Amino acid sequence: MLADSWLIARKDLQVEIRSRIIINQIAPYTLLIMVLFGFALDANTQTLRDTAPGLYWVAILLVALLAIQRGVQIEDADAARDRMLLTPVSSSSIFLGKSLALFVQLLVLEVLLFFVMMVLFDTSVEDPLLVCLSAFVATVGIATSGTLYGVIASGVGVRETLLPILLLPVLAPVAIGATRTFGDAFGRVNADGWAWFGLLVVFAVVYTVLGMFSYGQLLEEE
Amino acid sequence: MLADSWLIARKDLQVEIRSRIIINQIAPYTLLIMVLFGFALDANTQTLRDTAPGLYWVAILLVALLAIQRGVQIEDADAARDRMLLTPVSSSSIFLGKSLALFVQLLVLEVLLFFVMMVLFDTSVEDPLLVCLSAFVATVGIATSGTLYGVIASGVGVRETLLPILLLPVLAPVAIGATRTFGDAFGRVNADGWAWFGLLVVFAVVYTVLGMFSYGQLLEEE
């Protein structure tokens, strides 16, 4: 099963690398979002520094939406999804594979954006372990729930706009939790970072399990 | 020429109304973006009130990206763009038609989002005329430049992600200008709203003219 997942993830990553969309397009987009925030907040350095974790995760969510849509679109463009159903590969494998590819892409973007934030918003990290772990777990949550909702929102010409409204409320706990852990790790707020980290772990586990069991049901086209 | 534009705009709006995407999906999405900002700025009401104009226009830009992509996608899905080239309709008409449809959609969304902002961010308007005029002109600018860049970023499977990075920097003047006029109209900052309004007018005029003359060139596929 894991071998199949890996094949599917590798295919998705191969498509991404080939079209160089992440490097050439999504990465600059994340940058732009941060800059836009800078404008919107009117360059008040203190405000920026305080709200950096929140803005970081909002930017990541917006970017994740793009990446998820790409992932769905790759399968939809020429009915590859149907073709995939006609193979012995289990739907849990497909789910894990698509999630894994999304996870890797998001992680790359997060690392990039993190350095941008460090420079632009002048943040400093006090607890690197918490930052790494929480980013890792939050990304697992985003990738699994995103893959699940990507297929829920797919189908006849509705994808681009239905996905955000279904997924963003679901990701609200991740956004809040990751913002708090980052805030704690940056020494900005007195939140209990590790408690919020627990929330992220629960979220990731719940959606991984949920996805593995219900993805197959949802893949059916009609 | 204007009659042709109207036919094209009507077709786009018809498609939108048919798929009910604006009401069911894009409108809630704008709401969600505002909510996300609320999270990210972590409940500091004063900050929110001060930055409301900026956040409003960032949200509108992000939503405009979606609407532009829809507009391009409608033409690309089954090569209708090529078909359009093989008619006696001038490319300026196509440009005006697509822009008009985008304009109408954005205006509807702006009105909706405006009321949401009034309530959620607790803003009050001191100069309604400036608000209406600047929103109108800014929307013309976004619609025309969006239509123009939408076609630049279309083509070989790159649309969703290429557009934001091309368009957002272009729209930076609109974002700043409209934020300032709103800030002035809300009595929040001491900017000279009407001067910024002038900038918006210039932007709108420049992109309308630019679009009418260069759109035809850009429509060519290869």
Added chain:
Amino acid sequence: MTVAIDLREVVVLLSHFPALTGATLRVSQGEIVLLQGPNGAGKSTLLRLCAGLLPIKEGTAKILGQDLGENRRRVRPDIGLLGHKTGLYEDLTVEENIAFWASMTRANSQEITDAIEVMGLGGRLRDVLARQLSAGQRRRTAFAALLVQRPPIWLLDEPHAALDSEGRSLVNELIKNAAAAGATVLLVSHAAKELSALTGRVVTLAGGRVTSDSGGNGSEVNGVS
């Protein structure tokens, strides 16, 4: 002989429209059947139904003895479907596409090389992106991805579409070989003549049901004109 496909009075709705209105069809294992009928008759729908991709509203459908009404998934790995759309990834090359589908269906690299050669996709084309293929080259790639799968049931929607005459006789050859090796083949075509060398059994669909069948348990016998 074993019955591979057994449809009885199947009704299928596609967003409320009855695309199949009580289709009955039996195909034995190893048989080649040609489906024809006017546009909108329900031929493509019938193929997708047999692939276990559509829910059944009424009637029963059994594929290789498995009831689709109970479980549509179990039979799917045994199905090779070539529809109007081809299931290729635009940003992968011909070879990468075929290799991916081969890995999904547990084929080995020798089979990949063979399929590429057979379909005439060797040489330059091997490394061309799917988005840069001509219509016929695309169909060939899709066919190669089907070949590596070697499924017991082949469902081909207009297998000759976009192929040149050499490609057409090649496909005919491959279908014949597959059937000889025991595969069951359901073909949809509007150019019955070109495929008539393959089979004597022509089934006509109209209005979502089978209206005539020149073989099997058919109501009348018709040669291919």
Added chain:
Amino acid sequence: MTVAIDLREVVVLLSHFPALTGATLRVSQGEIVLLQGPNGAGKSTLLRLCAGLLPIKEGTAKILGQDLGENRRRVRPDIGLLGHKTGLYEDLTVEENIAFWASMTRANSQEITDAIEVMGLGGRLRDVLARQLSAGQRRRTAFAALLVQRPPIWLLDEPHAALDSEGRSLVNELIKNAAAAGATVLLVSHAAKELSALTGRVVTLAGGRVTSDSGGNGSEVNGVS
């Protein structure tokens, strides 16, 4: 007789690949020409070139006397192109699609009604969304949108694709009428037999150039194989 299409040693690059490598072809006004050749020969590229949709790298191309090298746009309103893709809007109905293209090409409502009737899209189908059509119904809709345009030059890429036999004879009929009314028609097909009743002139493309021409100023004469 006036020359409608005049290509001389045309070279066209599609993302660096020479899809046409020096194609030469002359077609008189009112003539019907059948293009054939193996997959990837460059037939679709040739049609898109004649429609003024592709830039010319070398050689000259004149359509209705207008040089495409100078201005590719002027000739476009005179072109009716039916490619592998059909140019329909998925969320509009059959009638809305046809009416939209009719309004773009200044056709009146009578012509719309006629085209719908002729292509057999009356009744229920008129109000069906394009996304819910079968493959053949889609092609019929696209053909109807072409009919309302009544262009002087018809470029048809596999006009028989996905059509049932009634649709095929209908399309043949329409092509014959158009040519009789003075339109120039360039057809691409792999099933030359079915279209051979329309014309005696069959041009074969291979490797991006014309290798044989059974009529016109052809280098050799070839029957339809």
Added chain:
Amino acid sequence: MITTVGPFNATSSRSTRFLGLCLLLGIPALILFAFIFSPEDDSMEDAVRLLYIHVPVAIFSYIAFGVTAVGSICYLWKRSRWWDTTAHASAEIGVMFCGLTLVTGSIWGRPTWNTWWEWGDVRLVTTLVMFLMFIGYLALRQVPASPEARAKRAAIVGIIGTINIPIVNRSVEWWENSTLHQQSSLTDGNLENLTLFTWFLGTLVIGITYLWLLIHRFRVGWLETEEERLGYGAAIEERQAEAHGLDVGSTGIPEEGENE
């Protein structure tokens, strides 16, 4: 809508008319008690009267979403149209009630907290998230897909959405220091008698409203699917006949069907 198909030939029946009658009496009574008989609050003064609508609609939005979840689970289990229709109907009313909670809360917040909205307040924000999630649910139900696929997707989204209920409910305790909002004031037992009674009356009236709306909405939904179900019988015949029309026409199909 009022057709003679299916088990119900209209969306009203004796029991719903009875419920409607109760509402006809209950609503004026509630208005009387809420605005005239019940006393002002010491600190909130007249604004307290919003309690009688705000709290019941909040509670019944929980119940409505809960019913959606139950309906969704039963749908996935039994695959019956009945449960799917129930889930959908309840979600629609739940969204309405949840929207009312937000609106009445905001109106209440203006005089008491001096703001329409407070981002730092967990209950407000979690309520908004729940509201949006079910807006998404309703949007998903509009998607043009087959009824089965749509029902399946909606069921999963509906179940996930229900996770919000305990969060909204417990939020004021879990994050005590980040809320302006009232904690459970009822369990404290510090409400005056008449206030308590009026509150109960409000809950009862809203409860009946919920039931009444649910039954009607369910029946409308049922009639819609029923129409589809019966409609397709007719559609099948029409389509089969269409095939015959084609057979005699010039389809060019050599074989002529002789059946039926």
